[in-house]
Amino acid sequence: MKTILKLAGMRIRITLRNKAFLFFSLVMPMAFFFLYGSVFGKGQPTVVRYLLGPVIAMSVMGTFWGLSAQIVTWREQGILRRFRLAPIPAASMIGSSVLANMLLILPTVVLELLLARFLYHVTSFGNVTSVIVLALAGIGSFASLGLIVASVTNTMQETQVINQLLWFALIFVSGATVPIPELPRIAQRAALFLPATYLVNGLQRAMVDGKSIFSLGVEIGSLLAWGALAFFISAQLFRWEPEAKLPRNAKLWAVATILPFVLLGIWENHNGQLLSRAATMMNERPGEKPTPADR
Amino acid sequence: MANSVLQVEKLVKRYGEVEAVRGVSFAVDEGEVFGLLGPNGAGKTSTIEVLEGLRVADGGKVTVCGLDPQRNAKELKNVIGATLQATSLPEKLRVSEAIHLFAGFYKRNRNPEELLKRFGLEEKRNAFYGQLSGGQKQRLALALALVNDPQVLFLDEPTAGLDPQVRREIYDIIEELKRDKKTIVLTTHYIEEAEKLCDRVAIVDHGKLIATGTPRELKGRSANTTRLEVRLAKPARKDTLKNLDGVVDALVVDGIYVLHCQRAAPAIVALVKHLEAENNELVSLEIATPSLEDVFIELTGRRLRD
Numbered sequence: 001m002k003t004i005l006k007l008a009g010m011r012i013r014i015t016l017r018n019k020a021f022l023f024f025s026l027v028m029p030m031a032f033f034f035l036y037g038s039v040f041g042k043g044q045p046t047v048v049r050y051l052l053g054p055v056i057a058m059s060v061m062g063t064f065w066g067l068s069a070q071i072v073t074w075r076e077q078g079i080l081r082r083f084r085l086a087p088i089p090a091a092s093m094i095g096s097s098v099l100a101n102m103l104l105i106l107p108t109v110v111l112e113l114l115l116a117r118f119l120y121h122v123t124s125f126g127n128v129t130s131v132i133v134l135a136l137a138g139i140g141s142f143a144s145l146g147l148i149v150a151s152v153t154n155t156m157q158e159t160q161v162i163n164q165l166l167w168f169a170l171i172f173v174s175g176a177t178v179p180i181p182e183l184p185r186i187a188q189r190a191a192l193f194l195p196a197t198y199l200v201n202g203l204q205r206a207m208v209d210g211k212s213i214f215s216l217g218v219e220i221g222s223l224l225a226w227g228a229l230a231f232f233i234s235a236q237l238f239r240w241e242p243e244a245k246l247p248r249n250a251k252l253w254a255v256a257t258i259l260p261f262v263l264l265g266i267w268e269n270h271n272g273q274l275l276s277r278a279a280t281m282m283n284e285r286p287g288e289k290p291t292p293a294d295r
Numbered sequence: 296m297a298n299s300v301l302q303v304e305k306l307v308k309r310y311g312e313v314e315a316v317r318g319v320s321f322a323v324d325e326g327e328v329f330g331l332l333g334p335n336g337a338g339k340t341s342t343i344e345v346l347e348g349l350r351v352a353d354g355g356k357v358t359v360c361g362l363d364p365q366r367n368a369k370e371l372k373n374v375i376g377a378t379l380q381a382t383s384l385p386e387k388l389r390v391s392e393a394i395h396l397f398a399g400f401y402k403r404n405r406n407p408e409e410l411l412k413r414f415g416l417e418e419k420r421n422a423f424y425g426q427l428s429g430g431q432k433q434r435l436a437l438a439l440a441l442v443n444d445p446q447v448l449f450l451d452e453p454t455a456g457l458d459p460q461v462r463r464e465i466y467d468i469i470e471e472l473k474r475d476k477k478t479i480v481l482t483t484h485y486i487e488e489a490e491k492l493c494d495r496v497a498i499v500d501h502g503k504l505i506a507t508g509t510p511r512e513l514k515g516r517s518a519n520t521t522r523l524e525v526r527l528a529k530p531a532r533k534d535t536l537k538n539l540d541g542v543v544d545a546l547v548v549d550g551i552y553v554l555h556c557q558r559a560a561p562a563i564v565a566l567v568k569h570l571e572a573e574n575n576e577l578v579s580l581e582i583a584t585p586s587l588e589d590v591f592i593e594l595t596g597r598r599l600r601d
Contacts, residue, residue, distance in 0.1 A: 006399045010385075010392065017387040017423075078382040081349065082439075085379070086400040087372040241349070 003088055007096035012103055015070075021104075024066055029059040029108050037120050048120040050281070052112065053204035054176040056131070059108045060138035061170050061196060063101050064146030065163050071097070071150035072159045075242050084240040094147050094234055101143040102136055109135045130206035130213050130220075137220055138199045141227030145257070147234035152246065152254050170196040175204075181279040188275055193258075193265030198222050201274055208281055218264075218274075226260045233257055300325050300360055300447055300478050301346065307354030308341045308502075315341040317502035318355070323447075323495075326476040328469075330493035332483055332587065334599055338502040339482035340380055343449050346480070347377050360446050373402055376445035378436040380452050386425030390416055390435060393424065394442060401443035414438040414468070430461035437468060448472065450481040454488060466491060484599055486587045498591060505594050513590045522583040523554040523562065528576035535573075540565040548598050555589070 015021045036055050041048040074080045083093065113131070116122040125131060149166070153159040171177050173187050174196030180188055191197040202219030205211045213220055233253050239246070247253075268274055299322040308316035316338040323329040331339040344350040345357055348364035348371055357364060362371045384393055394407040411417050414434045419427065427435065433453065440448060453469065454462040469492050472479060483489055489496045490510045497507040506513060520543055536545040536552055541562035543555045556562035559582055570577055583589075591599050 003400060006396060010388065010396050013392070014385045014387040074385070078379065079385060081379060082382045082384060084349065085347065085372065085377055086397060087369050088400060089369075 003092040004095045004099060007083075007088070007092060008099040008103070011096060011100040015066075015100065015104055021066060024062060025059070025105060025108055029055070029062070029112065032058055033112055033115060037116065041120070043120055045120055045122045048116055049122045049125070049207050050204060052116055052122070052125075052207060053200050056109050056112055056135060056203055057138070057174070057176050057196065057200040058171060059105060059112065060135055060199065061142050061167075061176075063105055063139050063142040064149060065167065067097055067101055067143050067146035068149040068153075068159050068163060069156065071147065072153060072156050075150070075239065076156065078242070080240045090238045090240070091235055094144075094231070094238055097147060098140050098143045098231065102139045105139050106132075106135060124210075126207040126210035127212050130211060130216055131203060133213050133220060134199065134202045134206060134216070134223070137223040137227060141195060141223050141230055144227055144230035144234050148230060148237060148254055148257060151234060151237035151239055152250060154242075170194060173197075175200040175278065179278070179282050180275065181282050189269055192268040192272065192274065193261050195223060195226055195261055197274070198264075201278060204281060205277070208284075222260060222264050226257075229260060230257050298325050299323060301480065302358050303342070303346070303355070304357070305355035306342060306345060306352055306357060308338070308345060308350065309353045315502055316345075319499070319502070319504050320355075321497055321504060321507060323478060323480055325478055328473050328479045328481065328492055328494045330481050330483060330489040330496045331499050332486070332489040332493075332496050332591075332599075333499035334484055334597070337499040339499055340451055342499075343377075343451050343480060343482055344379075347375060347449055348372065349379075373443060374446045375449065376440035376443060376447075377449035378433070378440050378451060378453055380455070382436070384424040384435075386423060388424045389421055390424065390427070391420040393435065394438060397439050398442045403444055404442055405444050407442065410438045410441060428461075429457055430464060433457060433461070433465060434468070437465070441472075446478065448477050448479045450479060452482055452484070454483070454485065462488075486591075486599060490587055496587065498587075498594060500591075500595050506590065510587060513587055514585050516590055516593070520555040520557060520585060520589075521559045521562075522585060522589050523552075523556060523559065523566075524579075524581040524583065525552040525554065525566070526550070526578035526580075527552065527570070528578055531573070531575065535569065536566070539569055542566075544593075546592060546596055548592060548596070553592060555593070 033055050036051040037043065037048050041051045080093070113125060149159060149162050153162055173183070173191045174194050175191065176196060180191055180197065183191065198219045202216050205219070206216060233256060236253055237246070237250050301323040303322070304320050306316050306319045307314065319338070319342055331342060333339055341350060345352045346359055346364060348368045351365060359371060360374050364371050391407070391411060394410055398404040398407045411420055414437060416431065416434060416438065419431060424432070437453070450469070454465050457465065466488070469479070473492065481492065493510060495507065495509055496513060497504050498513070499505070531552065536542060536554060539562060541556045541558055542565070543557060546553045554562065563580070567577065588599060
């Protein structure tokens with residue numbers, strides 16, 4: 001535990017000294033925040049609150065991008081093997097990745113809430129505990145996803161290709177950019193297989209409907225279960241050395257990561273209420289319906 | 296050997312089809328500085344990284360301080376220190392942060408501030424790793440290798456790529472460690488490094504250990520001979536130089552004729568006469584006293600810096 005804390009402390013310090021990180025974790029989320037708040041939400045408090053779900057979800061999901069790039073760079077440059085010479089178990093290295101990202105990204109989420117409060121006069125965020133718990137569960141699971149991406153790719157180029165593909169799927173088919181009810185029916189059904197959908201939807205239900213963590217069991221539970229599985233798998237796949245070969249069954253392991261959401265997706269497609277709830281939530285927004293889609 | 300802290304028996308390491316280490320055996324005593332000398336690709340790094348537990352052996356047996364590097368990995372890491380060849384630290388990590396961080400990973404550690412002072416890094420304590428020169432990075436690597444006060448120290452090519460002045464700095468540090476009776480295993484492809492620093496040297500080539508001994512013993516193999524390095528205007532006919540008076544053997548290395556002879560003067564006279572008769576000319580001639588380089592050339596027919 002001591003080792004995890006030391007590693008996490010070091011990683012937070014060097015990440016804060018990294019300009020690229022500040023751009024991706026602060027400038028970009030803020031750009032989205034103001035785009036959604038002022039342009040799409042026209043500064044109306046209730047609409048801004050509705051759009052805050054997607055904004056926070058994007059800050060949270062971005063975790064995997066920076067983390068996978070960092071781990072791949074560290075492996076390529078032989079930084080990981082220097083750490084490996086010390087008595088540091090793989091679990092501490094990846095545990096510190098998740099912990100450091102929680103501590104780095106959560107402040108961005110809090111900043112977004114504060115700006116919404118003071119710039120757009122959003123007076124209530126529904127159930128704030130649910131928002132924080134969802135954000136942490138999201139950071140943890142998307143950080144683990146980043147660790148898996150880092151392990152199944154060999155070069156930075158490969159990593160970035162996978163990151164782009166994941167990112168576009170996560171933001172376009174989840175309600176993060178286009179509200180789910182406005183997606184084509186087939187995309188709505190596909191969205192039910194993505195963790196991003198549950199994160200966006202959970203955040204919106206927490207803030208708009210004030211749902212407690214217990215009423216958000218499906219959203220929080222699925223993210224936690226997925227995060228735990230992804231963390232476990234990332235520990236199996238972790239590679240310290242650039243030359244270390246991926247175990248032959250590694251891609252299978254990586255595919256196993258999607259299992260929880262395949263199951264949940266199937267269930268939601270048959271019995272779930274996520275789509276109908278999302279539609280109700282969107283329709284109940286006061287005022288006209290400014291959406292990112294009708295720019 | 297009762298007091299040997301490190302044993303390697305018939306070590307084999309393969310990378311796919313390539314056999315990098317082919318049955319290497321040696322032992323290192325406590326307080327000894329042991330050098331693996333050989334050209335790049337000889338299998339030195341593979342050997343040392345098996346000992347550090349970074350690579351898994353494909354055959355043979357290895358113990359370090361009585362520990363198996365794979366099965367007792369954690370205990371082993373607590374008692375060894377090492378500098379690696381292909382390695383780095385995060386660019387934005389400060390020097391003092393690095394030393395304090397690594398000190399915190401071990402059960403037993405030395406005072407980080409003392410290490411900073413000893414390795415002349417006090418002035419650079421707030422510098423980022425990315426801003427350090429090659430020599431400063433290597434000094435930091437050595438300080439980090441000592442942070443747990445290890446029983447055995449592994450130095451993989453500690454001066455490769457450094458300029459001569461910085462190299463001498465690193466020699467001074469290693470000689471100081473030697474005076475402290477640290478057990479050190481180092482790899483190098485520099486002859487002078489092996490001669491200067493090592494109590495015993497193993498010459499490694501193509502994954503095999505071809506000779507082991509103190510530098511003096513190894514040089515003793517060619518102690519009574521002088522080395523002549525000769526360049527000729529035209530290539531000499533095969534074996535003609537070997538048969539000259541006073542010449543023990545002759546090799547061609549990179550277009551230079553290397554003649555080992557009992558006494559230099561008669562051999563040179565014979566050589567000059569022979570060249571006149573052959574209508575050949577002497578372009579240059581160098582007389583050298585025997586060094587480990589000769590041992591290497593004798594054993595492998597090649598120069599070390601290939």
